[in-house]
Amino acid sequence: MNKLLKGVVLSCAVMGSGSVLADTVINGAGATFPYPVYAKWAEQYNKETGVKLNYQAIGSGGGIKQIIANTVDFGASDAPLDKAQLDKEGLVQFPAVMGSIVAVINVPGIKPGELKLSGTVLADIYLGKVKYWDDAAIAGLNPGVKLPHSPIYAVHRSDGSGTTYNFTDYLARVSSDWQGQVGVGKEVAWPKDAHQLGGKGNAGVANFVKRTKGAIGYVEFAYAKSSNLTYTQMQNKSGAFVAPTMAAFQAAAANADWANAPGFKLMLNDQPGATSWPMTAATFILMHKDQANVDTAKEVLKFFEWGYAKGDNLAAELEYVPMPDNVVKMVETMWHSDIKSSQGQAIYQ
Amino acid sequence: MKALMLRALPWDGDNLFRRACLASAGLISVLMFAILVSLVTGAWPALEQFGLGFFVSDEWNPITEQYGAANALYGTLVSSLIAVLLALPVGVGVAIFLSELCPKWLSKPLSIAIELLAAVPSIIYGMWGLFVFAPWFADGFQLWAGENLADLPVIGSLFSGPPMGVGLLTSGIILAFMILPILTSLIKEALSTVPNVLREATYGIGATQFEVIAKVLLPAIKGPIFGALILALGRALGETMAITFVIGGAQSMEMSLFMPATSISATIAEQFNEATGELHVASLIGLGLVLFMITFVVMGTARVLLRRKAQ
Numbered sequence: 116m117n118k119l120l121k122g123v124v125l126s127c128a129v130m131g132s133g134s135v136l137a138d139t140v141i142n143g144a145g146a147t148f149p150y151p152v153y154a155k156w157a158e159q160y161n162k163e164t165g166v167k168l169n170y171q172a173i174g175s176g177g178g179i180k181q182i183i184a185n186t187v188d189f190g191a192s193d194a195p196l197d198k199a200q201l202d203k204e205g206l207v208q209f210p211a212v213m214g215s216i217v218a219v220i221n222v223p224g225i226k227p228g229e230l231k232l233s234g235t236v237l238a239d240i241y242l243g244k245v246k247y248w249d250d251a252a253i254a255g256l257n258p259g260v261k262l263p264h265s266p267i268y269a270v271h272r273s274d275g276s277g278t279t280y281n282f283t284d285y286l287a288r289v290s291s292d293w294q295g296q297v298g299v300g301k302e303v304a305w306p307k308d309a310h311q312l313g314g315k316g317n318a319g320v321a322n323f324v325k326r327t328k329g330a331i332g333y334v335e336f337a338y339a340k341s342s343n344l345t346y347t348q349m350q351n352k353s354g355a356f357v358a359p360t361m362a363a364f365q366a367a368a369a370n371a372d373w374a375n376a377p378g379f380k381l382m383l384n385d386q387p388g389a390t391s392w393p394m395t396a397a398t399f400i401l402m403h404k405d406q407a408n409v410d411t412a413k414e415v416l417k418f419f420e421w422g423y424a425k426g427d428n429l430a431a432e433l434e435y436v437p438m439p440d441n442v443v444k445m446v447e448t449m450w451h452s453d454i455k456s457s458q459g460q461a462i463y464q
Numbered sequence: 465m466k467a468l469m470l471r472a473l474p475w476d477g478d479n480l481f482r483r484a485c486l487a488s489a490g491l492i493s494v495l496m497f498a499i500l501v502s503l504v505t506g507a508w509p510a511l512e513q514f515g516l517g518f519f520v521s522d523e524w525n526p527i528t529e530q531y532g533a534a535n536a537l538y539g540t541l542v543s544s545l546i547a548v549l550l551a552l553p554v555g556v557g558v559a560i561f562l563s564e565l566c567p568k569w570l571s572k573p574l575s576i577a578i579e580l581l582a583a584v585p586s587i588i589y590g591m592w593g594l595f596v597f598a599p600w601f602a603d604g605f606q607l608w609a610g611e612n613l614a615d616l617p618v619i620g621s622l623f624s625g626p627p628m629g630v631g632l633l634t635s636g637i638i639l640a641f642m643i644l645p646i647l648t649s650l651i652k653e654a655l656s657t658v659p660n661v662l663r664e665a666t667y668g669i670g671a672t673q674f675e676v677i678a679k680v681l682l683p684a685i686k687g688p689i690f691g692a693l694i695l696a697l698g699r700a701l702g703e704t705m706a707i708t709f710v711i712g713g714a715q716s717m718e719m720s721l722f723m724p725a726t727s728i729s730a731t732i733a734e735q736f737n738e739a740t741g742e743l744h745v746a747s748l749i750g751l752g753l754v755l756f757m758i759t760f761v762v763m764g765t766a767r768v769l770l771r772r773k774a775q
Contacts, residue, residue: 176738275734
């Protein structure tokens with residue numbers, strides 16, 4: 116009883132203080148992929164500063180629509196916009212955090228990290244050209260591994276998704292057939308030659324792969340880890356086989372050429388470097404260049420400044436890759452030069 | 465005295481009530497029309513681009529911006545049809561049991577239990593279908609069917625395909641659970657309208673209980689059963705969440721009932737959030753329009769049939 120009373124008093128106090136700080140709420144909406152890390156950052160940031168972040172994970176497309184309609188303070192998207200689109204809508208864009216995609220399989224007898232795949236073989240599986248696990252293309256990469264003659268079920272996301280965008284971008288980079296027949300998008304027309312199965316969300320794909328013998332799927336690394344799925348090694352651009360580790364993700368990020376990416380539009384897939392993981396992607400934040408509400412815009416920038424500076428460990432705990440320091444510097448320079456008040460003054464000092 | 469008081473009211477109650485009802489009815493018609501208009505305007509870019517081809521094309525490719533409703537339409541119709549075919553015999557059986565055979569003390573709790581099926585949120589059906597039913601179905605039925613039924617002539621192709629647990633047949637079965645309550649309660653209702661003298665007369669000439677049910681009761685409620693079936697079909701056609709979970713999310717049209725497919729409502733639910741291009745959004749709204757029209761026709765037919773039989 117005493118505890119209950121304390122709880123009531125405490126929650127009243129919290130609600131009371133909330134109303135005092137009612138004007139320091141920042142609103143964002145968009146991509147679901149970075150939602151866990153933004154939520155974690157927001158929780159810690161709120162403890163330190165009292166500023167509250169309200170982030171709605173409605174999907175990248177929704178995030179883009181909402182920021183264009185100006186109903187949120189920032190939008191978030193896994194698929195970066197072109198420089199031309201950004202200019203047309205008066206937006207700026209910057210990468211907030213990076214993540215990685217892994218191929219996961221369910222082949223009896225194969226242990227995590229044991230099977231090796233290359234990008235072209237992965238593309239051929241999803242194209243339906245490689246139909247059985249003991250196909251010469253897979254066996255050739257895996258001498259000594261006993262592969263069953265069982266059909267491959269290619270699991271994909273059935274909902275529109277930034278993960279699919281990044282995955283198909285990777286396949287298009289390594290396979291001209293993929294580029295020509297399917298292309299890159301948040302939803303694509305999956306080739307009918309393969310046994311295709313669509314799962315809703317990362318969890319849906321993970322679930323189907325876990326349950327279906329002979330399945331292969333692609334999920335964000337955090338899901339592969341938390342669902343204990345069998346991930347594969349991938350051959351990178353330099354021809355080396357790498358396992359999905361934080362070091363391999365960071366190597367891909369370090370090798371990316373952010374300085375020459377207009378509007379920070381850069382896909383991190385298939386980066387050079389012997390230790391780089393080939394399927395790595397940044398997720399992006401969108402803001403208006405011209406800010407009518409200077410105070411809120413300032414709070415948004417402060418939040419991401421804090422995330423870059425102090426959010427690294429929280430991000431890494433959730434299997435996200437923090438942005439490298441040199442990229443953070445570039446982003447902060449862009450904030451200073453591009454995000455202005457209606458009077459033309461820089462908001463970020 | 466009472467009549468006097470009523471007459472003393474400053475306004476004409478009857479007239480007012482009639483007008484209020486009329487206004488409500490009118491409002492519904494206006495709303496329906498408004499929904500239709502907004503669907504057509506929303507879908508217009510797609511209709512303009514693809515014409516009638518939108519309704520028959522089975523291509524759905526957001527990258528080349530080619531959209532057709534055929535896959536989703538096929539999945540919607542087939543899964544609903546399976547649901548109705550499975551739920552009908554069960555529904556009729558349960559209704560007959562409850563109204564004719566069941567002891568009084570059991571009838572009430574059983575009816576409530578069946579009606580509670582309708583109160584279960586559809587996402588619960590979806591999750592149960594995906595996590596509990598589908599794995600069991602894959603190992604328990606699909607494997608067996610693949611070995612024993614797939615080689616049969618004609619119907620074999622329905623049961624070939626990989627035992628993945630999800631797909632058209634699974635969706636149909638989950639939908640059957642969901643439409644069972646409405647089917648059962650409507651048929652039970654219809655049975656209760658059959659005059660008791662009819663039963664008594666039939667028993668009087670020496671008929672068995674089976675004969676009463678098969679030769680008198682069922683023929684008497686043929687129309688209402690059909691109406692109930694179509695109302696249930698209407699429910700099945702529009703179902704979204706449960707289907708999205710278990711249909712397998714693939715834009716394809718296959719003979720095999722084990723293959724993953726998609727439905728209109730599932731396609732809208734999965735793609736609307738991330739649809740950015742004008743044509744993509746318009747095509748999804750176009751799918752909504754297709755569903756609206758099918759449901760409207762189906763429900764309208766049901767009402768007409770039910771009314772004709774009631775008279």
